[in-house]
Amino acid sequence: FFVLFFSTHDELQTLDVDDAFFSTPEDIAARALKPQGGVSFIRTFKKQEEDQAVNLPANLNELVNNATYVQSPDNLVWKFFYDLKGSTEYPFQGGVFQWARYRINGTGLNEKEKIFSESLNKHEDTLTLATLRIFSNGLGQPHFHFNANEMGFVISGCGQVGVILSGVTSNFNIGIGDVIFFPVGTQHYIKSVCDEDLVVVLAYSTGNQLETLRMNDYFHGTADHILAQLFFKNQEEFQKFPRAFK
Template identity: 55%
Template sequence: MDTISYDASSEKFNSKNYPADPTGKMQKFAIMKTFCLCLLMVVVTFCMGLAVVTLSPKLKAIKERGHMEAVEDIQHISNLPQSKYKYLNHMQKSKRFVLQGGVVQWARYRADPTHYDTQNERAFGESIHANGARMTASTLEIKPNGCRVPHWHFNANEHGYLIKGKVWIGILDSAPFSVTSYNVSAGQVVFLPRATLHWMKCVGRENCLFILFFTTSDELVTRDVDDVFYATPKDIAARSLKPKGGISFINTFKQPKENQAVNLPPNLNELVRKASYTRSRIFQVSKYFFNMRATKRYRYPGGIIQWARYTKRKTGLPLVERIFAKSLNEHEDTLTLATMRIFRRGMRQPHYHFNAHTMGYVLRGCARVGVDRNATEFTMNSGDVFFVPRGVQHYIMNVGQGELTMVIAFSTHDELQTLDMNVYFQNTPDFILAQLFLKKQDEFHKIPTFRRDQDINLP
């Protein structure tokens, strides 16, 4: 390969193939070429540096935006309610409506989606609404001497189970008008028909606590007597009540700023000189009150159920129970109530109801619930509410260390109709089961027939 060398002392190029360059043209060309290459490299480097400086914040912003969008997507997904919240409401953790005389909490449907506090509550509310369950749940806690003031509900019957305390309840019957009043103690049930004026006053030394069920899956519409009074023109109120002093007397009423739904004024002793808690005759009371705690206990291997319900069976029932059952059946959209105790390791076996939706409140204990729709399973604890639509199979298993106790409402005023898993297995021909489950017919002889009902069973 031919080589070119440069002799600095002679300032001449020498080559085997190139003649001498006495004028230095080649030398100048080489220097110019080197200068241009260096200049090009400087320009390229400058441009690259400028691009990095200019684009880096944008690239960083794009990267960060992409990261944030990914985070937002993850957060959006995590905020979406799980399928279990169609059936589960943590009511004990929901918003507490704190009033003078007590506290109210809800598991309900809201027509305006922005009125829900969480997406999980919205999933539950929209589930009971979509299924037409006609059931809304609430807890009502009343302080001693506190009063749930006289009111009525436009669009729902009210069923209540008193968890603790002692409450004096009054009901203004429809024409011929008369007041039925009674002292209710823990374990007793109340039934308050739609549009019937009623009130509740805590008359014991401890707080009273109700679990209430209302027969609507729309928004509950309620009117308190004081709200109606203050909304009435004063001259109309004066002409209606005809008090001494006329409209001047009506003008002495000043509407409080605070909601009086559960009322307990600080100067109550000054306002009330004498209170009389009358009790109506038991046969009149029995249309609205029922001592479920004292009724028959239906015992199973794994637990006990007691009922406040309508039944077609007339013989063998106490008169007060027949009166209450008749009252339930004569009103539209009333509920069947039950208390269910499941012993440790016990299970309310898989079953479904032909003619009722189910809504329940956990008084104490811990349960695992399975709903066959989408194979949903979840855990519930004290203060939780659960809902299962009509015809959907479900089970409830006690997974706590003690007894599981619940109050359960069923959306029927007729006799509740239920089918358990062991019953439909025992009453389906074994050759049909063999064809269905692809097992030999004799295999189904392993499933025993029980002499004792297994509604709540033990392992």
């Protein structure tokens, strides 16, 4: 099956080829398409009662004689295609990411991936996509994104999610087939709680480079004397946090 993400928060508006065809006056369609037989041929088309959004007629073999096509050159294919499964893995303590995203100057991308990256960035309201695998009992630590909403679909495993907003944490469990949503600027975390890995497909509402700040980064980026004032603890206590932790 396909997991599809669309970059809109409004009701999705879709127009299929057959809907557009049957919504066009017969004489207009005939003048535009110029078939043999003119309007008479156009009138041989009959609108099906069932929605043809996913079309698999019972007599498909009789209708289609040749479904082959010529593969387009790479410079065209990779504008619209990305081999996410075959892309570089980015491990972290507790799991691994793979990304289909825009990177400034193509950092970390091969030549084909750069084509996709630039194509993504040239269009408005595009998406960044990722697969996230969190190992059993692993943690995707608290973090938030400056420039994107995030939505995910659980492929396998099960986990616990926390969404932290204005000092209030919403905790809930997730499993196969569930969808999660994190608004831009909302701190969140995901923990795997099954014996098997938790695998999630993630989509981010930006075609620019994703901007993320993780808890360990902003905590360690704050001076010890500031933390001491915030938490009413001795400044030396904050030396107990290992700065190499990721």
